[in-house]
Amino acid sequence: MSTPRLPVTVVGGYLGAGKTTLVNHVLRSSDERIAVIVNDFGEISIDEDLIVAADSDKLTLANGCICCTLADGFAAALMQIRSAGTLPQRLLIEASGVADPTQIAAYGHTPGLRLDAVVVMADAEQVRRQADDRWVADTVRMQLAAADLLVVNKIDLLDDARKADDLCDWLAGLSAGATVVRASRAAVPIDVLLGPRSARDTASARERPAPEGAAAPGWHAVEDLFESQTVVLKAPIGMPVIEALLANLPDAVVRLKGLVQAVPPASESDANARETADATAYLIEAVGKRTSMTPHATDPTQPPPRWAISLISHKGALPPNWLQARLRPDR
């Protein structure tokens, strides 16, 4: 493996839940180069100002990447995207309104790709009715259960806060383990959707200045509802520490992402053995119930990546030094 694998974000959810709005929001708000695949039979509805050219089978987006369909299968779509000139830093797949997001997410296991997260949209006003609909109840519940990140969209349409709380609790029960976030017009903070900015793939992180506040262990608000913390790692850390971190994340953690050098347990007790040569680079991630540790390819001809872990949590739910404390356990 010579290049980092391309992260794949799947956007699912029933008709009308706001999938397309979310895709447009991501394209508009992210500074990553994102290619889009839609599998809906319906037309591609990317906002016009995000499109620079339209062909019969694809759109060229303002970010230089393309948006195409699964018409000829995933392999063909991938080929179209790779031959489009501008290589993407992320792939966003918008599932059809009746698709099982888990099946679409299976494409994220194609060699060269990496499933980042399954984002499922729910319409705050309609989802209860849809989840009991005579025909689509099972489809809607299957979609909700597939979520790593469940976006309760159009939350502004609910007229009181208790209703919203009840709805979110009920949805959390249907999507066991997913992180539930609320949004209006699909405006979920981009770092929540795609992962903490300071720890996103090195390829993209290197090309732009690190965002303010992320350069050192720190603390800054992502948006009104969330806040983030980042720990920059100056030395490799023990594998058990990382495993314990991922295995015991509190519900308040919305997303975690990091690029770490891990050393195996045998050498962990001996501080002298913590040398970079023995360490393996991993991309670690957590979103909803999904946690993963993926070996990360480093390119020796390039400057070393920035080793750091970032997380986003619900505002006020974690002490500001929570992550720092986890990584330097007293012993």
Next chain:
Amino acid sequence: MGTNEPFVIYPARRVITINPAFPFGDAVAVAGDRILGVGSTDELASWGEHRIDDCFAEHVIMPGFIEAHCHVMSGGLWNSTYVGFFDRRDPQGLLWPGCTSIDDVLERLAKAAADMTDDSQTLLAWGLDPIYFPGERLVASHLDTVTGDRPTLILHASGHLATINSALMDRCGIDETATSPGVARGADGLPNGELHEPAGMMLAGEAFADMMKANRTEQSRWRYASEARNAGHTLLTDLGTTQLWDPDQLSNWKKVTSDPAYPARVMVAMSNLFGGTADPAELAELCVQLKSEQTDKLRFGIVKLILDGSIQGFTARISWPHYYKPPPGHIGNGMWLTAPDQMADLVDPYHRAGLTVHCHCNGDEATEAFVEAVEQVLERCPRWDHRHTVQHCQLTTPDQYRRMAALGMCANIFSNHIYYWGDQHRDVTVGPERAARMDACATALASGVSFSIHSDSPITPLGHLQTAWCAVNRVTASGQVLGPDERIGVPDALRAITIEAARQIKMDGEIGSIEAGKLADFAVLEDDPLAVDPMALRDIGVWGTVLGGVPQPAQISDS
């Protein structure tokens, strides 16, 4: 006849007209591409100057068979080696005996591999149906014993799975590190060569893509029509396989069908199943435009939509109590391929444009959703004689048939399922009671719903004598009768494969029966379907067809 043009009289053992007002004749007269008349040779001779051609004197002439549900890949798949369970005749007329054991499959592949000259070429095969090999699963290690280093891919009959050998796994980088849920694993935890669903099959890369591309060649379109002619068919539909908004695919159809030797008429459905311009209003407009450009052999005007999956794949939408013995981990019901509450809006523009919508509904829940959608569009936009058709219609219930009759809808029933998967439907998918009432031709008839029957080729072999045999006898592959009360008589089955099929594609004014003025499209048979034992219906030989007045002998080679 207003000209002095000479015409041809074909005396026959019997002419079965499917015209209730004049059911039989001794001969048929053809002038140019049309039928001048049917009756006795003397009656026909009285029209004027003529020539008598005795070539069909020993044969029975029927209206050409009309397959209202099949797909053009029926021709393209023959570029690959057939390894299905049932006997099947290729478009060149060669009989491929069914592979009834894993050893048969391997032997067939070994021979195909030995016949290949280019060592780097991938061996492609199709039609494998593991449901018939319940004891053992055919996996890569089996294939390796006969294919060696040659990459090999078998597409299953369902189209949802593929099995590849170790050489192809190596080439595509499929090993123990594979994380895709589409990569099946054996008891040892290692990938066993089986790839599930598009996400798995795409990992086979070019091999899979090559197989799909073969469906769009001119050769595959010729083979599709040749296979039809060999079975007595004069009109085929391509129901949702062609992307009509793709100028290349459209011009390809125009090219082959404009060749006078092309041996069938083709009705190509508009479909939004595979992406492209999927605004139904735009597609409706395009379809109306194409209809104005249609020729004798290339027709337009029907639209294919799809609501659910397949019963044997446990993906059809079936109402409670859903599936009988689904596989472990099954979610309980099938999957929607189109949201049911979106259906009325999807049908609406086609309905308003005067087109006929044919919707794939295998399960009764899908039928319900389509019937409701038609009710809604009829309330919005009343229209007489739309003939919107429930395709497959396998589990449609009696009350649904009554509603369909009231709405003016048609049914195209997948009768071949009774033979090819009837045992599995009774024992596994839906259980004995519902299996007995599936593909309910007798109920359709009693309810007054115009119905045809179909093969869905390449899913099951094209051939209306076989399909009619299924509807008449309802005998499964194991030889048991499934739901005797849904059997229909031979005369009704013969109507279903001719005039009723023509009716649901709105061509019953031109084809589907042998009457003065209609196109001279005939199936020429070696025996009389109304005289043989109904169990012998499918054994009747087919001489070939007459298409637009031109005799088209079948190619049969049993060498």
